[in-house]
């Protein structure tokens with residue numbers, strides 16, 4: 732892949748908080764339709780790196796080039812952007828409108844069904860469990876169909892069935908040419924779904940390369 736084909740390219744990125752180094756010399760690139768798993772122990776800097784990749788935080792050194800329009804990038808972080816006073820349907824309608832989308836009720840119900848929330852369509856999102864809120868958040872991303880999706884531990888709070896659905900959705904993105912950068916602690920299972928793995932450890936890149944050659948035990 733030449734650099735011009737890359738959706739995202741990171742060159743020698745470093746991040747300090749004050750005088751505390753989180754990581755340095757992080758380089759990677761991602762092409763269209765590629766899935767990259769970001770792995771590493773707690774505190775290794777995965778979320779920090781993802782925020783830098785998404786343009787939500789500035790690296791202390793190095794370059795990040797994201798070759799997409801902002802509306803083609805979706806970011807799902809730890810906070811779920813859910814309006815508690817709105818129902819699931821109303822939340823989706825609201826988010827769609829922010830992207831200039833005005834889907835019909837039937838289309839929204841199809842989305843809610845995809846995440847197993849059709850029966851909660853008319854319930855206020857403020858009453859949702861963490862897993863339900865996470866599923867609604869995923870529906871928000873499916874609705875927009877971006878070209879690059881950042882997922883920071885999307886499996887947190889999901890039951891095994893929802894986790895299996897999420898994994899199916901993530902591989903479905905690849906088939907549609909959508910790139911995914913995905914932080915997961917289920918490294919052994921999730922490496923099998925990824926094209927590339929970037930593992931952080933020891934304040935640097937412990938591994939970056941094909942998922943097929945990654946040994947989770949060695950890097951995490």
Ligand SMILES: Nc1ncnc2c1ncn2[C@@H]1O[C@H](COP(=O)(O)OP(=O)(O)OP(=O)(O)O)[C@@H](O)[C@H]1O
Nearest residue numbers: 748749753771772773774775776777778779780914
């Ligand atoms: N805004 C901040 N100010 C100061 N330190 C921060 C800030 N954000 C993160 N850190 C520190 O940077 C380090 C990396 O944090 P980060 O959340 O990126 O790690 P992580 O690999 O995603 O961890 P986890 O697996 O626990 O989610 C941690 O030591 C954290 O305390």
